Structures are given as structure tokens and as C-alpha cells.
Amino acid sequence: MYYFISSLIILWFLLSFWRFPHAESVWRGQEGIRIFSNEGILLRELSNPKTPLRHFRPLSEFPSELQSMILWSEDRRFFSHPGVDPIAIIRSLLLNLSKQEVISGASTITQQLVRTVYSSSLSSFAMLRKIEEALLAIRTELFVSKQTILEHYFNRVPMPAHRTGLYAAALHHFQKEPRYLSEAEMLTLLLFVRHGSLKEEYFSKKWQRLHQRWNHFHTKGDQKQNSDNVALFSLRKQLYPLNKNSQEPSPEQMHFTTWLRQHFPSLQGDLKTSISAELNSDIVQIIQNELEFLRQHEVTNSAVVVLKREQDDNSQQRLRLIAMVGSQNFQEPESGQVNGAIALRNGGSALKPFLYALAMDQHDWRPYHVISDEEVSIPLQNGEYFIPRNNDMRFWGKMTLHEALANSRNIPAIRLLDAIGVQNFYNHLKELGFQHLRQDASYYGAGLALGVGQVTLLDLTWNYSLFLLKGEKLPLFIGSQGQKSFSLGKARRFYTNETSLKLQYILSNPSVRRSAFGQRNFLDFPFDVAAKTGTSKDNIDGWSVGYSRHYIIGVWVGNFSGKPMRDVSGHWGAGRIFHQVMRRLIRGRPRFEYPDHWQMHNLCLKDGVPEQNGCHSYTELLTPEEWNRIQSGQIRLPKIAPGSLLSFPERHQDEVQILSPRPGAIYTLDPGLSIENQEIVLAFGKVHGNRRFHYRINQEAWQIVRPGFKKTAKLPAGSHSIEVADENGLLQQRILFHIR
Numbered sequence: 001m002y003y004f005i006s007s008l009i010i011l012w013f014l015l016s017f018w019r020f021p022h023a024e025s026v027w028r029g030q031e032g033i034r035i036f037s038n039e040g041i042l043l044r045e046l047s048n049p050k051t052p053l054r055h056f057r058p059l060s061e062f063p064s065e066l067q068s069m070i071l072w073s074e075d076r077r078f079f080s081h082p083g084v085d086p087i088a089i090i091r092s093l094l095l096n097l098s099k100q101e102v103i104s105g106a107s108t109i110t111q112q113l114v115r116t117v118y119s120s121s122l123s124s125f126a127m128l129r130k131i132e133e134a135l136l137a138i139r140t141e142l143f144v145s146k147q148t149i150l151e152h153y154f155n156r157v158p159m160p161a162h163r164t165g166l167y168a169a170a171l172h173h174f175q176k177e178p179r180y181l182s183e184a185e186m187l188t189l190l191l192f193v194r195h196g197s198l199k200e201e202y203f204s205k206k207w208q209r210l211h212q213r214w215n216h217f218h219t220k221g222d223q224k225q226n227s228d229n230v231a232l233f234s235l236r237k238q239l240y241p242l243n244k245n246s247q248e249p250s251p252e253q254m255h256f257t258t259w260l261r262q263h264f265p266s267l268q269g270d271l272k273t274s275i276s277a278e279l280n281s282d283i284v285q286i287i288q289n290e291l292e293f294l295r296q297h298e299v300t301n302s303a304v305v306v307l308k309r310e311q312d313d314n315s316q317q318r319l320r321l322i323a324m325v326g327s328q329n330f331q332e333p334e335s336g337q338v339n340g341a342i343a344l345r346n347g348g349s350a351l352k353p354f355l356y357a358l359a360m361d362q363h364d365w366r367p368y369h370v371i372s373d374e375e376v377s378i379p380l381q382n383g384e385y386f387i388p389r390n391n392d393m394r395f396w397g398k399m400t401l402h403e404a405l406a407n408s409r410n411i412p413a414i415r416l417l418d419a420i421g422v423q424n425f426y427n428h429l430k431e432l433g434f435q436h437l438r439q440d441a442s443y444y445g446a447g448l449a450l451g452v453g454q455v456t457l458l459d460l461t462w463n464y465s466l467f468l469l470k471g472e473k474l475p476l477f478i479g480s481q482g483q484k485s486f487s488l489g490k491a492r493r494f495y496t497n498e499t500s501l502k503l504q505y506i507l508s509n510p511s512v513r514r515s516a517f518g519q520r521n522f523l524d525f526p527f528d529v530a531a532k533t534g535t536s537k538d539n540i541d542g543w544s545v546g547y548s549r550h551y552i553i554g555v556w557v558g559n560f561s562g563k564p565m566r567d568v569s570g571h572w573g574a575g576r577i578f579h580q581v582m583r584r585l586i587r588g589r590p591r592f593e594y595p596d597h598w599q600m601h602n603l604c605l606k607d608g609v610p611e612q613n614g615c616h617s618y619t620e621l622l623t624p625e626e627w628n629r630i631q632s633g634q635i636r637l638p639k640i641a642p643g644s645l646l647s648f649p650e651r652h653q654d655e656v657q658i659l660s661p662r663p664g665a666i667y668t669l670d671p672g673l674s675i676e677n678q679e680i681v682l683a684f685g686k687v688h689g690n691r692r693f694h695y696r697i698n699q700e701a702w703q704i705v706r707p708g709f710k711k712t713a714k715l716p717a718g719s720h721s722i723e724v725a726d727e728n729g730l731l732q733q734r735i736l737f738h739i740r
Helices: 002-019 024-028 064-074 086-099 109-117 126-143 146-156 166-174 183-195 200-217 225-239 251-263 277-297 348-362 401-406 410-420 422-432 441-450 457-468 497-507 570-585 624-632
Strands: 033-036 042-046 269-273 301-311 317-325 370-373 397-400 476-481 484-488 530-535 541-547 551-558 599-604 617-622 658-660 680-684 693-697 703-705 710-713 718-726 731-739
Touching: 033 251, 042 251, 064 109, 064 146, 064 183, 064 200, 109 126, 109 146, 126 146, 146 166, 166 183, 166 225, 183 200, 183 225, 200 225, 251 269, 251 277, 251 317, 277 301, 277 317, 277 570, 301 457, 301 570, 317 457, 348 401, 348 410, 348 422, 348 441, 348 457, 348 497, 348 530, 348 541, 348 570, 370 401, 370 410, 397 401, 401 410, 401 497, 401 617, 410 422, 410 441, 422 441, 422 457, 457 497, 457 530, 457 541, 457 551, 497 530, 497 617, 530 570, 541 570, 551 570, 599 624, 617 624, 680 693
Parallel strands: 033 269, 317 476
Antiparallel strands: 033 042, 269 476, 301 317, 301 551, 370 397, 476 484, 530 541, 541 551, 599 617, 658 680, 680 710, 693 703, 693 718, 718 731
16 A cells, blocks of 8 residues: 555656746746836836736845745744645644634645746645645755745735736735835735735734734833834725726826737836836827817827937937827727727828839939829729829929928829839838838729828838938837847838938928929928828828938828818928927937038929029029039930830920810710710920920821811710820820720
8 A cells, every 4th residue: 555655656757847837937927017218217016917917026026024924924933844844734734623613724936836836726625725725835845945935925926906926916006016015014914915906994903913923022022002003004095995007007108018918918027118207208198289279170089100310329320219209188988998009090291202202212213303283084993094193283384303292292193103113112101111102003003192091100200210310120129128129120221311300301392392382381490390291082191201310200180080181281280299399309400411521502393304494493402413413414214114104204395285184084974965966176285496206096097286286076984095206106195085
């Protein structure tokens, strides 16, 4: 019988290593996370919803007096027994038998620890569970030092208020680390170890009794009753209710901390983030102040993201997230918890800089190249036509790319998109990280130039850093734990240094954009700021994104319900918040820096040629090579995507223009008349100089266009095209129209 029992015990020991693994991760358990701001302010404590909050700390961080209290109360022979205490078992058995009820237990600290660590694996039968606990305790003592067992016990002992461990309990109940606790506060933790959660009416009696026993044990004698009463009153006021959140997170930080936990779900321990708690709070105040005015225009919410360029400890450039505000009030019941910084919205014209950067970087376009702001008609897959409009419902004619981007003209952007290819721009946006473009490029079509397809404010702001960082996208630093850092993304170059600086100059040139934004606007500052605004269709979303020498700011305004704003553009709505946040951050008058050999030259705004004959001019930033080409008239033409329907060499004063029909025009046949008696008018602008032009309808035979040419044509129902070419066969213009 002896050998049989011994064999069973040995077999259990062998099986226990598989059933009850002794791995460090199992013993430490799932830690909670404490999120700190860059200033060291505790923003929030978080834990797994199914796991009590705990923070693992070495035994040395628990004061010796607290260690003595725990050993005195829970296991006085801890350093002498092998995991189970026979003396305690006999004492407990005799006491319970004499009282005929369970008065005292005999579990050692080691047994309590294994009960906590392996709670889900132990037997559900009480007697068998006790045997397993005892055997596991003995096994633990064979392989683990007493100090390590005590350390894990201090970090794993269950406590009230969904906390685990003495460190987490001390922070929650007393807002300080264990080493700063008073004796009365330590005794309170000891009381919770022994009894768990205590109702307030029982707390005083049990605490006083424990206090007297501890004093007697240390031969301190009886302390004054008055002193006990004062300590008790203070403790009760501080502790109860036990489940109150003594570290109530600030609403201004909730969007960031919630996003952080969702993005890094396995995060544990203390994390010092890059976020400035002070800046977040200031931005919330700015948003609330500006929304007081915008509310009359049916604007209810806003979100702001701020990034900062700086140098790390190794003098390398680093991009840091320093503010994230997702709404004007996180606690607003209807939609306050929606995080507008990561919500998907249509980007509007805020995406245009990436289109222009791609055109300049990979397709040889330059800021001084001329593009047309004239009506275009775009065939859709369903047989209908899309005729885009500018925000002011006007067409400005010829202009440079510089003027087109600075004033956010829609038609030039669509022409530019067509010139470089929709698929190319679509692929570029995906590479930049706008992964929410779920459909293929043909689904979005020309709308990509106007910001259809959804983006987040965080992604948009992050990508604007490309122009500040000379074409390179850096990882976005979020925070660190000791030597370990947490960042989003990887370093990658998207544009050349030259392209980035050219875009920066366009976006920071206040004089050119005044045609659209007025003499005084929210993008004007006494220091250099490169900025772009955007407004999605029907005024649903308003954006202002831009940067100074060190800060990149993104602002969204709108309604989370999708309700349109009333007469609010991105510049006028988001721009006012953008302006306030930028003013809050900048001290002094920092300026952008450009290569010394680049020079400013005055060019005609409409033609991109050197200033002459009193033309409306602007200042362009040019390399010496570019200026030499412009002066000599040898301007290198950009590349045009194959199959382009909209972009053609721009018409000069000796070129022809189709006046009628207008692009995308729709004619309706009169059913009461014969088709033979129904005609449309073909009209062309006057031809100057000695050049000859030809036209054709529906790709039939070419015919000569004579000065002031005008005629009528009989055409059947359907879609038709008219093309104009010069004497060399170079296509000058092509329009589509329809007869129903």
C-alpha cells in the first residue's frame, strides 16, 4: 500500500508539469497597463475586462514593514516549512473541531499563491482541490526560492475593487506606491488580504482589532483611542465606496488611451506616451470655444491631431504624436465617444497635395506648368456624364499648377489626375497608407482628385509630414517602456527633396491663395505655415491640415451623424480651429529653409513665363536649371498618361476652341418632329495666325475649320464626340455630348 501511494504521488508530480506548467508567463499573469503622458501624468489605468488590474513589481519595492505584516498575518513559519505547515494544519483542525465550524484555515503563502495561479486548472472537488494545492505547494518549494514565491504572492494576492496585488491596491485606494504608505494604510491592505471586500459598517471593528493585535505583537502597547479614531475616520472617508475610481481618467485623454489599447492589445505595465496632457486639454477648450460659434451653422463636433518633428537621443529625426482629441466632449452621451481622429471620412481637397506631388515627382510636371480650368465632361460606366464644378462655380481659364493647388481648383486637379492616370494615383494613395480605399481605381475614377474614398484624420496628418520631412515618411512614435519604444509604420521615402520643398512653397505662399481665400484668412500667420483645406461633397466634412517647422496639425469639423454643415467650408470651419492650435504651439517666427542656390523669380500667373507686359505675376521658387529653361523657352513638357481623355497641350492664342456643343451637353429630340428637321449647332472660336485646324465628328472624315466656323449637323440619338487637331494631326481638344 505504501508503494502504491508513493507511486501515485510520483505519477501526479510528473503529470503536474504538463497540467500545471511552471512558466514565468503563467506565474506573472496578465498585467494591467498604466498610461502616462509625456509630462509623467497618469492618464489612465486599464486591464483586461475579465482579469483584475495588476502591476508586477519586484519584492524590493514593498517596504519591510509591510512584508513583516503579511508574514505575521498569513504565514509565520514561511521560511521554515516545505510548502505546507503541519503545525498550522493541526492547530486549525483542533480549533475548527472545538468550535464545530470552520474558524481558521491552514493555507501557507505558497498554497495561496498556487491556488491563485492555477485556479482554473484545480479540481472542482473541495477535498481533491486541497490535496492538489498541497502537492503543488511542495513542488513549488522544490524549484522556486522563498524570495521569488513571496514576490509573486505580493503581486498576485486578490484585492477589492477588481485589483490584484498590493501595488495595484495601494495605487487605487491611497494613490501612492506601497513604500510611501503609513502603518495604518499598510494594516488596511493587510485587512483586505485577510477578508477581501469589507462592508463599511464592519471595517472599523476589524481594523481596530487587527491594529491592537499588531501593536501587541510588536510590544508597542496600546495607543490612544483618539489616535485610532482619527486614523479610522480618515481611512473610511478615503476608501469607501471601495469600487470608486480614484484615478478617474480625464475626458480629454480618453480617445487617445482607448485607441492606444485597441491598437496595442497586448500592452502591459507602465507606458510613457508621447501625448501632452496639457496640450490635449487646451485643444479641447479651443474646440469647445469655436464650436460655440459654429453651432449656428449646424456644426456639432471636431477632432484634432498634432504631430511634432524632433530629434531623438541619437540626434536622429523622429516624428511624435503629441495630441489626439477625438470629439469636443468624450462624455457627451450621443456621439462623444466616437473618435473623429480615426473615423473614416471623405477627405475632399485635402488629398490634392499628394496628387500634385506625384505629378511633379514622377511625371515631370512643375509648379510653373500651365493647366486649364475649363469645363470638362467625364463619361461614367452607366452611360451618364460627370461634369465637375469648382467651389465658386466659375472657371478661371489657364493657370499654373502653383495657382491651381494654392486655390484648390477642382477642374485642374481632375485634368492633372487624368494626365498622370487614375490607376497611378490610386496606387500611390494605397502606398501612402490610405488602405480604406476598398474598391478598385475605376470605381472612384475622377473623384479621387476631389477626395472621394475615405481617410482618417490621423493618416492624413501623418502623410502631410512628408512635405516637412523632405519626402520621407517616418514611423510615428507613440511611447516607450524603458528601452523599448512603440511606433506605427516604417521609414520610407515617397518624394524627392526637391518635390517636397516645391509643394511646401506652394502651400505656404499666402499671396497666391488670396484669390480664393481672401485678403485675411485663417491660413495667414506671422510665421511660415504650409497648409491645405478640404471640404467634402455637400459640406459634410471640413478639413484643415498643415505644418510649421516643427508641428503638423490636422483638424476635422462636421457631424458624426453625417448631417451636412450649413455653408461651412474646411477653411472657414476647420481653419479657425487650426489657426488657434497653431498659435498655441508656436513661439517666435520660425521660417522654412530652402537650398541657398534656389532663387525667387517673378512669373506670369496664367502662363508660367517670365514677368512681362504687366501680367498678373507671382513669385516662384526655382532651381537655376529651371530658370534657365524658362528664360530660353525650352520648358520640358510633362508626361501624359496613355489613353488620356481630358488633358491635352494647352491652347495658345493661335489655337482653336470648340464653342458648341458644350462638353457633356444633353440634347432632347422633339418626338413631334422628324429627325431630319432637328439639328444641333457646331461652332468654333476664331483661328488666329496661319495655322490650320481640322475637326471630325464621331471619328469620321476630317474637315477644315475655317475662321469663325459655324454649321449645323443632323445626328441620331446617342453619344457623340467632336475632335479638333492641328495641321500635324496633334489632337487639341475632344468633347462628348449626348442626344436623347
